[in-house]
Every structure is written in structure tokens, then in C-alpha cells.
Amino acid sequence: MNSVILTTVGRLVAALLLIFSFFLLLRGHNLPGGGFAGGLVAAGAFVLVMLSEGVPTARRLLGVDPAKLLGIGLLVAMASGFPALFIGKPFLTGMWDKTVWPVLGKVGTPLVFDTGVYIVVLGVVCMIVFSLGGEDAED
Amino acid sequence: MGQLSVIAIAIVFGAAFIAPWLHRRLGDKCGIVLGLVPLAAAVLYASMVPTIAAGGAVAFRSEWVPSLGLAFDLRIDGLSLLFLLLISGIGVFVTWYAAGYLHGKKDLGRFYLYLFGFMGSMLGVVSSDHLVALFVFWELTSISSYLLIGYYHTAARSRASALQALLVTGTGGLAMLAGILLLGRMAGTYRVSELNALDAAALVAQPGFAAVLVLILLGAFTKSAQFPFHFWLPNAMEAPAPVSSYLHSATMVKAGVFLLARLHPLLSASPLWMPIVAPVGAVTMLLGVAMGLGQRDLKKILAYTTLSVLGTLTMLLGIGTEAAVKAAMVYLLAHALYKAALFMCAGSIDHETGTRDPDAVGGLRRAMPFTAAAALLAGLSMAGFPALLGFVGKEYFYKALIATDGQGALWEILGVSASVAMFALAATAAWKPFFGPLLPTPKHPHEAPWTMWIGPILLGVAGLKAGLFPGISGGMLIAPSVHAVLGSADHEIAYKLWHGWTLALGLSGVTVALGIVLYLAAPRIRAASARFAVLGRLGPERCYELLLSGTLGFADWLTRTTQNGYLRNYLLTIFLFTAALVLWTLPSELSLPDSSALIPLQFLPVVVCLLIIAGAVAACLALSRFYAILALGVVGLGVGMLFFLFSGPDLAMTQILVETLALVLFVLAFYRLPLFSHYSKLGTKIRDGIIAAGFGVVMTLVVLAEMGAGGADMSVSKFMGESSLPLANGRNVVNVILVDFRALDTLGEITVLAIAALGVWAIMRLRPKNTEKGGDK
Amino acid sequence: MQIVLAITIGVLYAAAVYLLLRRGVVRVVMGVSLLSQAVNLLIFTAGGIKEGGSPFVAGASTSLANAADPLPQALILTAIVISFGVLAFTLAMAYRADKSTGTDDVDDLRSTDAQ
The missing domain is CATH 1.20.190 (Delta-Endotoxin; domain 1)
Structure with a gap:
């Protein structure tokens, strides 16, 4: 599938999808979206690249080994649970900063948690799709 | 302390x-x-x-x-x-x-x-x-x-x-x-100490106490190898000699006796105690020596005499008088000392000569002097010769039997018969291998290393010392233990070697005389016993074997019938059973939603539902993978639409994204998966179709019942809706539940996802050693 | 409308069961996929269905008014993503089973452990 149009448009759309995925992640607390949807859209971006330019390119654009994304995402999600422990609340209790930041809005540990979800979902989908669409196609 | x-x-x-x-x-x-x-x-x-x-x-x-x-x-x-x-x-x-x-x-x-x-x-x-x-x-x-x-x-x-x-x-x-x-x-x-301090008479009078007694006795009898559970102990002689010496004579098998003694103050108050415990002990005592006489293996002989002693101890505790308990404690101490030593000596003989047949060894006293000395000391104690602890034990044993009211003569005859046989077996195990002419053995005999004779010697000496100076061990060990068993300290424990010319001493003399006669006849008994070996096949051990093979056979049959390896059958079982359970309870639960609660039919949702139905049917009937995947896609997008139409925008978005990715997945797998094959016959398809349709009907009824029931308990949802904004700063309640209220669940779920991804990666990347297509089947 | 939905769910279950009972491994995988759709819809309807009442806290109010039940939705949301993982996993298994045993007939896969 070496189509110039697909390649060009594919990259462009992929970039848009990535931006949209961040948008979904950040607004998820108040409007439809969140880590799951955002992660899926972000993964869609890389799947699109994979379909148009093959697995190696998609992998290179992703920049990180999907397996590492799994670990990083899980760690981020878990880390968001620890601040609550310091003030004697149960693990994963939501903690909020009262100031309203530009772009991000209110910041709290649930957002960090959702970011972890986002990263894990991205890693999971990329890992699965890359494996099945794999470099090691035939043995 | x-x-x-x-x-x-x-x-x-x-x-x-x-x-x-x-x-x-x-x-x-x-x-x-x-x-x-x-x-x-x-x-x-x-x-x-x-x-x-x-x-x-x-x-x-x-x-x-x-x-x-x-x-x-x-x-x-x-x-x-x-x-x-x-x-x-x-x-x-x-x-x-x-x-x-x-x-x-x-x-x-x-x-x-x-x-x-x-x-x-x-x-x-x-x-x-x-x-x-x-x-x-x-x-x-x-x-x-x-x-x-x-x-x-x-x-x-x-x-x-x-x-x-x-x-x-x-x-x-x-x-x-x-x-x-x-x-x-x-x-x-x-707590044992509290139990034994209770009013035993009131407790044993409670209904159901007989069950308590029988159950606890079962534990004690199996552990101490009482008839009819005795057969495991001689078989346990497959163990190395130190194990036989330690577990199967001196300590573990006495745990049952220990339990009887431990709970004696309480359990012996039951009227069933004596009629159960004493006869079982007596049978085991006689069975042990009788079977021991027929054995051609030193370790087995010792095992059967152990059986007999355990029976004796059980019998004495069953009789339960002060004299009997005292006798049991002395006998127990004596037995532990001499039997541990004798097992070690038998092990040494086996180790150094290569045989354990009492008729094949003889005259080893020169080759193995230390072992011989130890065996002699222990054997004399076992036979009940004066000056050794075994003698004291036997004296107290006889005294207890004489003092037992009523059937005194019966107990005495039983006790003396067992002791006579015990004497003969002691001589066989401790005298025969070391004295008389030196017999040729598979290995050239020589003395065992010091580690193997130091123990038996010291144990033998301990038996001698306790016999000669009974006051020390008596006051220090025996008296406190008798007090503990009887549950009171107001017993005067006199404990000495010499009792004067008593009936017990007379019985001891008879025992020695008859014992010598029996010892001389022992080789002939051993030779003749082979003819009765068939009897052993009819005993309780046969029951055990039948029970064991029966259980294994049943388990085998059950596994083969239920775990037959056909995925289809497992699934059928699950589906049919689920359907049956649902149908059982459904009639009482089923109340169709009343018409006022029904949402009127609308064009768009109905079309989407029809699309889903069409897609599902098409997926079943599709003759090629391509159409089947297409049909699945229709179903998935239709479900997404339904989510969207009925107020689940988050779900709709996720569903449509996942469906898109699933389509990609199928397309990627397309080249790798086998073509649709057509295995089933038309008859099977129709049968499965009927089952599937039936299950579908059941599930339809479930959905209707669930809607008609007026919805689930909403209190949790209500709480979450109310606290979403104030507590969690979020207006999207679904998202708030995922990342805040139920975040721990979500953490688990993304972990599962990560594992699934690793699984896919591993399955696709790593391959088994034989990857030849259709290889090793 | 509820009755139409109930029938739709029933048909999805029936189709899933039918496909799961096939011998070809690809159809079994498809059956698993359909089954998860059916279950998701079942849970979705368990909360009671509602039109035009997405579970968002609107404007100045602090609680959900006349909205769909958010709890089943949260459950389904993760279930959807997990069923994607399951689908991928079963597809990979089907591929590997086909590659290493040379058959896609689940009846022939009975004895692979005994090899």
C-alpha cells in the first residue's frame, strides 16, 4: 500500500487525531471523553500510519516501545493514588488543586489517573495491532 | 519460663x-x-x-x-x-x-x-x-x-x-x-486445661457427646494404628530405619495414645469410653504379637510388637484406673527407650549385613559388639527382665490387670499371653542375630560407625538406670504425668523395682518360662506362617485397597465423562444449565413492563435494532469470512448507535472507536487465519440452531423481567450522581466513576488490558519449538 | 421500544451461542465477540433506558436530574475496551493454534496437551 496520497493524508490525519485525543482526555471529566476514548483515538492515529506506511514507520513515530507504554501508564495511574496516603486517606482518593489552570482546567489526581489510563490504552492497542500486523508476518 | x-x-x-x-x-x-x-x-x-x-x-x-x-x-x-x-x-x-x-x-x-x-x-x-x-x-x-x-x-x-x-x-x-x-x-x-477442669459428668450427659467421643477416638486410633486401622504401621517399615525408630515406635504413633491420655479426665467420664477403648486396645495388643510371630523381617517384627504395645497402652487407658494409668505411663517410657534402640539396631544389622531375616543372621556379637550390647540391653527391657525398666512396666501392667474389678482373670490371661509372645519376639530381635553360630550374610558384617551405636547404647543404659533407680524417673516424670492424666494430684505414686513376693511377680515368672518355650518354637511358626499369608488378604487392608481403587476408578470415570475435551459439550452444558436455572426462577419474577413505562416505538432506534438483528443473523449464515466480518461490524456499530440513542455518549464513542479498531484487527488477521471451513452436518446445525434460539428466547425473557421489575436499586447511582460535582469536581459522572469513585477497579482493568496485550505479543512473537505445519500430531 | 430491545438482545445471544457451538475456530472467536456485545447491551438496559438524559451534571445543579444511570455505563465502558483485548487475544490464539497444529477444528484441538 504505497500510495502517496494515503501517506500524506495519513500523517496529517494522524496528527489531527493525536491532538483530538488530548482534547478528549482533558475534557473527559465534564464532557464525553476521558482516558479510554482518548487512548483509543491516539492509538487510531498510529494504526492509520501503520496501515499506510507499515509497522516500522508507525513504531518509529510512536518513539517508545508499546511494552514500555504499558508499564509507564500503569505506574502513572498507580502513582496518582499515593498522595492521598500521605494525608491518611485511602489509596486513590481524589485530591484537587483549587486553582483553574489555562487549558488544563482544574488539576487533580484523577486527571493524572486518567492520563495513566490513556497511556495504557494507547500502549495496549499499539502492541496488539503491531503484533498482529507484525513485522514477523510469516514464518 | x-x-x-x-x-x-x-x-x-x-x-x-x-x-x-x-x-x-x-x-x-x-x-x-x-x-x-x-x-x-x-x-x-x-x-x-x-x-x-x-x-x-x-x-x-x-x-x-x-x-x-x-x-x-x-x-x-x-x-x-x-x-x-x-x-x-x-x-x-x-x-x-x-x-x-x-x-x-x-x-x-x-x-x-x-x-x-x-x-x-x-x-x-x-x-x-x-x-x-x-x-x-x-x-x-x-x-x-x-x-x-x-x-x-x-x-x-x-x-x-x-x-x-x-x-x-x-x-x-x-x-x-x-x-x-x-x-x-x-x-x-x-483449651485443654479448661476442658479437663469442667464438670465432665454434666458434659458427657449432653446429647451428641457419643459422636464427639467416637470422632476423637477415630483420630487417636488411626494415628496409633489400633485395630482395624493397624495395617498402615507395618507397611510404613518401607521407611529408612531412623524414621521407623523415631516416628513409628517412639513418638508419632504414640500421639494417639497421648491424645487419649490428654483428654482422659473428660472423655473417660463417658459410659462408652471403657467399652470401646479397652477392647480395641486388647484386640490390637494380641493381633500385634500374633502377626509378629509370623514375620521374617526384623523391622516388621518390631513393627508388630510396637502395634501390640500401642494396643496395651490403649487398653490400659481404656481401663482407666489409677493403677492402669500408672502402668501405662511406665510402660510407655520403657517402650520408647527400648524400641527406639532396637529399631536402630535392626537398621544397623540391615545396613552392615544386607539382610533383615532373623533366620539368616546369627552370631554377630563379635563383628558388631557395641550394637550387640545395645540390643541386648534393650531386648532384656522389652522381654521384661528384672532390673530393667521394662520389668517395672510389666509388673505395673500385671498389677493393674489384677486390680481391675470383675473380669480380672480375663484381663490377666490376655495380658500374660501378650507378654509371653513379646518375650519370644524380643529374643528373636535382640538375641538371635548376635548369638549362636555366625551365619553367612550378603555383606561381610562389621561394626557400624559410632553415630549408629551411641544412641542405642545410651537408650539401653537409660532403661537400665531407670529400672535400677526407679525413684528418680518415677518422681520426676511418671508421677506428674499420672497426675496430669487422672486430672488430680491426690494420688500417691509408689514406684519401685521390688514389690515383694506378689502375684504379679509370679505371673512374670510364668511369662519368662512360657516365653522361652515360644522362642524356641518361633522358627517353626515363621516357616508355617507362609501358609496363612492368604488370610492377610482378607483383613481391613483389603477394604482400604477396595475403597482406594473404587475412589480412583470413580474419579477416572467422572473426569473422562465430564472433561471430554469437546469445547462444544462444555459450552452446551453451561448454556443449558444456565437456561434451566433461569427458567426455574423466572415465572415467579416475570412481570412485563406496564404499558405506561414503555417508551413508544420510534423510527431510528427500531431501524438500528433491525440492522443489529440482520447483522447477527448474517454473521451466523455467512459462508465466507469477509461477509461475516462485515456483519460483525454492522452489529458493533449498531450497538454503538443504541448507546448513543439511549443517553450513553461516552459508551457510543468508545464502542465506535473499538469497533473501528476491531475491524482493523480482523483485516490484519484476515491473511493469517484459516478460511471458513465447513465441518458440521446439517442436522447438527439445526440442533445447535434450536438450542441457540431457545437460549435467545430465555435471555429475551430475562431482559423483559429486568425491565419490568422497575429497574435496579438506584441508591448507589444516586449517591454518585449527587457527589460527582461537589466531591470530585466532575460533571461527567461516568468518567468520575471510572477515575475517582471506582478508580481501583479501573486500575485492575487496565492491568488486565496490559496483560492481554502482552499475551498477544507473546503468542505472535514467540513460537513453540515445533512450528512445522501439521507437525507432531 | 423495550420489547424490541429485548428481542434484539435475545437474537444477539442466540447468534453468539450458535457461533460458539461451531467447530471452526474463527467462528468461535466471532461468537465470543458477539457474546460481549449482547452482555454489554444487557447491562445497559438493566439501568433502565432513557432518551435525552445523558449522565452529566448540568449547569447550576449539583445532582443528576432525569438522567440515565451512570453506574452500568461505567461498567460497560471498561468492558468494551476489555472485550477488544479479549478479541485480539483469541484471534492471536486462533492464529497460533492453526499454525502449530495445522487444524482449525476445535474438536481436533482436544488432545494438544497430551502431546
Whole structure:
């Protein structure tokens, strides 16, 4: 599938999808979206690249080994649970900063948690799709 | 002093765990070092002797599972102390003996692990004050016994014997657990010291106490190999000699006797105690020596005499008079000392000559002088010669029988017959191999290493010393233990070697005379016994075998029938069973949604539903993968639409994204997966179609019932809706639930996802060794 | 409308069961996929269905008014993503089973452990 149009448009759309995925992640607390949807859209971006330019390119654009994304995402999600422990609340209790930041809005540990979800979902989908669409196609 | 009782157990268990490491470091010498551990324990216990001889007890208490009322209670009184000293003291010699006997074995470290594990458990059994803790230690001894009997695990007989011992004692243990729990409920306490202080007469009068008694007796009888559960003990002689010496004569098999003695003050109040316990003991006592006379194996002979002694002890406790209990305690101490020694000597003979047939060995006294001396001392005690502890035991035994009211003569005849046979067997085991002409043996005999004769010698000397100066052991050990068994201290325990010209002494004389006659006839009995071997096949052991093979056969049949390997059958079972369960309860639950609650039909949702139905049907009927995948896509997008139409925008978005990715997945897999094959016949398809349709109807009814029931309990959802903004700063309640209220669930779910992804990666990337298509089938 | 939905769910279950009972491994995988759709819809309807009442806290109010039940939705949301993982996993298994045994007939896969 070496189509110039697909390649060009594919990259462009992929970039848009990535931006949209961040948008979904950040607004998820108040409007439809969140880590799951955002992660899926972000993964869609890389799947699109994979379909148009093959697995190696998609992998290179992703920049990180999907397996590492799994670990990083899980760690981020878990880390968001620890601040609550310091003030004697149960693990994963939501903690909020009262100031309203530009772009991000209110910041709290649930957002960090959702970011972890986002990263894990991205890693999971990329890992699965890359494996099945794999470099090691035939043995 | 209470802590000492825990420390002693702890160091033994600790030694168990470092034993394999120690063996790697020190090799065969590790046994000698390890022997110091039970020695230390024995010293600790010996330090308690003055306290306990003065009528006190050493107690330790620590909460274990406070919510269940379980405490780790240790309490050492006279009875416990007698056992503790035996276990730790004989443990020293067994450990040293094993170093010589199992010299050079690669897995000696493992052996010591089991042996010390057993030792610690056994110490726990006899010092526990809480019945549940006692049970746990009890089962640990069964398990370690299993491992020790099966030490030569490459031999099938060894494994079968180990399993038999485990099953018999384990089953009894379970019965005992039931008995303990019943008793605890009935009495309101599990602590032995409190139980024995209760008003026994009131307790045994309660309905159901007979069940308690029988269940606990089952545990004690299986452990102490009482008839009809006796068969496992002789079979356990497959174990190495130190194990036979330690577990199957001196300590573990006496756990059953210990339990009888421990609960004697309470249980003996039951009118059933004496009619059950005494006859069972008597039968075992006679059966043991009778079968022992026919054996052609030194270890088996000793095993059967052990059986007989266990029967004697059970019988005495069943009789339960002061004299009988006193006799039981002396007899128990004497037996532990001489039998442990004799087992070690028999093991040495086997080790040095290569045979255990009493008719094939003789005249070894010159080749093995130390072993011969030890065997002689122990054998004299076993035969009941004066000046040895065995003699004192036998005297008290006879005195107890004479003093027993009523059928006195019957008991005396039984007792004397058993002792006569015991005499003959003692001579066979301890005299025959060492005296008379030297017989040729498979190996050239020479003396065993010192580790293998030091124990028997010291045990023999201990028996002699206790016999000559009975006052010391009597006052220090026997009297406190008798007090503990009888539950009161107001008994005067006179304990001496010489009683004057009494009837008991006369009976002893008769015993010796008849014993000599029987010993001379013994070889002929052994020769003739082969003809009666067929009888052995009809005994309780046959029942055990039938039961075992029956259970295995049933399990085999059940597994083959239910686990037949056809995915289809498993699924059918699940679906049909689920449908049946639902149909059973549904009629009472089914109330169709009333028409006012119904949302009127609308164009768009109905079309989407029809699309989903069409897609689902098409997926079933599709003849090629391409159409099937297309149909699945229609279903997935349709479901997404439904989510969207019925107020689930988050769901709709996720569903559509996932469906898109799933389509990609299918397309990627398209090239790799096999084409649709067509295996099923039309008949099967129709059958499956009917089943599937039926299941569909059931599920339709479930959905209707669920909607008609007026919705689920909404209180949780309501709470979450109300607290979403104030507590979690979020307006999207679904998202708030995911990342805040139920974040721990979500954390679990993304972990599952990560594992699934790793699984896919591993399956696709790593391949099994044989990847040839259609390779090794 | 509820009755139409109930029938739709029933048909999805029936189709899933039918496909799961096939011998070809690809159809079994498809059956698993359909089954998860059916279950998701079942849970979705368990909360009661509602039109035009997405579970968002609107404007000045602090609680959900006349909205769909958010709890089943949260459950389904993760279930959807997990069923994607399951689908991928079963597809990979089907591929590997086909590659290493040379058959896609689940009846022939009975004895692979015994090899």
C-alpha cells in the first residue's frame, strides 16, 4: 500500500487525531471523553500510519516501545493514588488543586489517573495491532 | 519460663529450614551438628522438670486469630513433659543415627528438613493447650510422616506405603477435627486445661457427646494404628530405619495414645469410653504379637510388637484406673527407650549385613559388639527382665490387670499371653542375630560407625538406670504425668523395682518360662506362617485397597465423562444449565413492563435494532469470512448507535472507536487465519440452531423481567450522581466513576488490558519449538 | 421500544451461542465477540433506558436530574475496551493454534496437551 496520497493524508490525519485525543482526555471529566476514548483515538492515529506506511514507520513515530507504554501508564495511574496516603486517606482518593489552570482546567489526581489510563490504552492497542500486523508476518 | 516452650519448638523448625543448606556446606557431618538442636531443646525441657515435678505447669499464650478465638496456647504439664523429653532426647540419637545410616545420600539435607519438621510438629502436638493448634500440629506430623516414609521415593512400594499412612491417618485426623469442633461448641472452650477442669459428668450427659467421643477416638486410633486401622504401621517399615525408630515406635504413633491420655479426665467420664477403648486396645495388643510371630523381617517384627504395645497402652487407658494409668505411663517410657534402640539396631544389622531375616543372621556379637550390647540391653527391657525398666512396666501392667474389678482373670490371661509372645519376639530381635553360630550374610558384617551405636547404647543404659533407680524417673516424670492424666494430684505414686513376693511377680515368672518355650518354637511358626499369608488378604487392608481403587476408578470415570475435551459439550452444558436455572426462577419474577413505562416505538432506534438483528443473523449464515466480518461490524456499530440513542455518549464513542479498531484487527488477521471451513452436518446445525434460539428466547425473557421489575436499586447511582460535582469536581459522572469513585477497579482493568496485550505479543512473537505445519500430531 | 430491545438482545445471544457451538475456530472467536456485545447491551438496559438524559451534571445543579444511570455505563465502558483485548487475544490464539497444529477444528484441538 504505497500510495502517496494515503501517506500524506495519513500523517496529517494522524496528527489531527493525536491532538483530538488530548482534547478528549482533558475534557473527559465534564464532557464525553476521558482516558479510554482518548487512548483509543491516539492509538487510531498510529494504526492509520501503520496501515499506510507499515509497522516500522508507525513504531518509529510512536518513539517508545508499546511494552514500555504499558508499564509507564500503569505506574502513572498507580502513582496518582499515593498522595492521598500521605494525608491518611485511602489509596486513590481524589485530591484537587483549587486553582483553574489555562487549558488544563482544574488539576487533580484523577486527571493524572486518567492520563495513566490513556497511556495504557494507547500502549495496549499499539502492541496488539503491531503484533498482529507484525513485522514477523510469516514464518 | 513460658517462652522456653516456644523457643524449643522454634529452634527445631528453624533447624529444619537450614538443614538443606547445612548439608550442602558440611556434607554428612551436618547430622552431628544438627543433633545438637534437639539436645538444646531437651536441655530446655529438662530445666522445667523441677517446676513440673512440684505440681506446676509451664504455660505460654499468644493471640493467633483473635477474631476466631484462636490462640497459640502452649501448656506443659507432667504428661507433656514426659513426651517432650522423649521426643527431643530420642531425636538427638535419631539425628546422629541417620548421619551414619544415610551416609553419602545426596538428599540427606531434604531428609533432615522432613525429620526436623516432624520433630517440631510433634513437640507442638504435645505442648499445645488449644485443640485447634493441636490439630494443626497433628496434621503436620501426618504430612512429614508421609514424606519420611516415602523417602526412598523411587520405590513404588515406598510411595504406596507413604500414601496409605497419609490417607489412613489423614482421614482419622479429619474425623478428629469434626470431633474437636463439636466438643468445642459443646463445652464453650477449646483449651485443654479448661476442658479437663469442667464438670465432665454434666458434659458427657449432653446429647451428641457419643459422636464427639467416637470422632476423637477415630483420630487417636488411626494415628496409633489400633485395630482395624493397624495395617498402615507395618507397611510404613518401607521407611529408612531412623524414621521407623523415631516416628513409628517412639513418638508419632504414640500421639494417639497421648491424645487419649490428654483428654482422659473428660472423655473417660463417658459410659462408652471403657467399652470401646479397652477392647480395641486388647484386640490390637494380641493381633500385634500374633502377626509378629509370623514375620521374617526384623523391622516388621518390631513393627508388630510396637502395634501390640500401642494396643496395651490403649487398653490400659481404656481401663482407666489409677493403677492402669500408672502402668501405662511406665510402660510407655520403657517402650520408647527400648524400641527406639532396637529399631536402630535392626537398621544397623540391615545396613552392615544386607539382610533383615532373623533366620539368616546369627552370631554377630563379635563383628558388631557395641550394637550387640545395645540390643541386648534393650531386648532384656522389652522381654521384661528384672532390673530393667521394662520389668517395672510389666509388673505395673500385671498389677493393674489384677486390680481391675470383675473380669480380672480375663484381663490377666490376655495380658500374660501378650507378654509371653513379646518375650519370644524380643529374643528373636535382640538375641538371635548376635548369638549362636555366625551365619553367612550378603555383606561381610562389621561394626557400624559410632553415630549408629551411641544412641542405642545410651537408650539401653537409660532403661537400665531407670529400672535400677526407679525413684528418680518415677518422681520426676511418671508421677506428674499420672497426675496430669487422672486430672488430680491426690494420688500417691509408689514406684519401685521390688514389690515383694506378689502375684504379679509370679505371673512374670510364668511369662519368662512360657516365653522361652515360644522362642524356641518361633522358627517353626515363621516357616508355617507362609501358609496363612492368604488370610492377610482378607483383613481391613483389603477394604482400604477396595475403597482406594473404587475412589480412583470413580474419579477416572467422572473426569473422562465430564472433561471430554469437546469445547462444544462444555459450552452446551453451561448454556443449558444456565437456561434451566433461569427458567426455574423466572415465572415467579416475570412481570412485563406496564404499558405506561414503555417508551413508544420510534423510527431510528427500531431501524438500528433491525440492522443489529440482520447483522447477527448474517454473521451466523455467512459462508465466507469477509461477509461475516462485515456483519460483525454492522452489529458493533449498531450497538454503538443504541448507546448513543439511549443517553450513553461516552459508551457510543468508545464502542465506535473499538469497533473501528476491531475491524482493523480482523483485516490484519484476515491473511493469517484459516478460511471458513465447513465441518458440521446439517442436522447438527439445526440442533445447535434450536438450542441457540431457545437460549435467545430465555435471555429475551430475562431482559423483559429486568425491565419490568422497575429497574435496579438506584441508591448507589444516586449517591454518585449527587457527589460527582461537589466531591470530585466532575460533571461527567461516568468518567468520575471510572477515575475517582471506582478508580481501583479501573486500575485492575487496565492491568488486565496490559496483560492481554502482552499475551498477544507473546503468542505472535514467540513460537513453540515445533512450528512445522501439521507437525507432531 | 423495550420489547424490541429485548428481542434484539435475545437474537444477539442466540447468534453468539450458535457461533460458539461451531467447530471452526474463527467462528468461535466471532461468537465470543458477539457474546460481549449482547452482555454489554444487557447491562445497559438493566439501568433502565432513557432518551435525552445523558449522565452529566448540568449547569447550576449539583445532582443528576432525569438522567440515565451512570453506574452500568461505567461498567460497560471498561468492558468494551476489555472485550477488544479479549478479541485480539483469541484471534492471536486462533492464529497460533492453526499454525502449530495445522487444524482449525476445535474438536481436533482436544488432545494438544497430551502431546
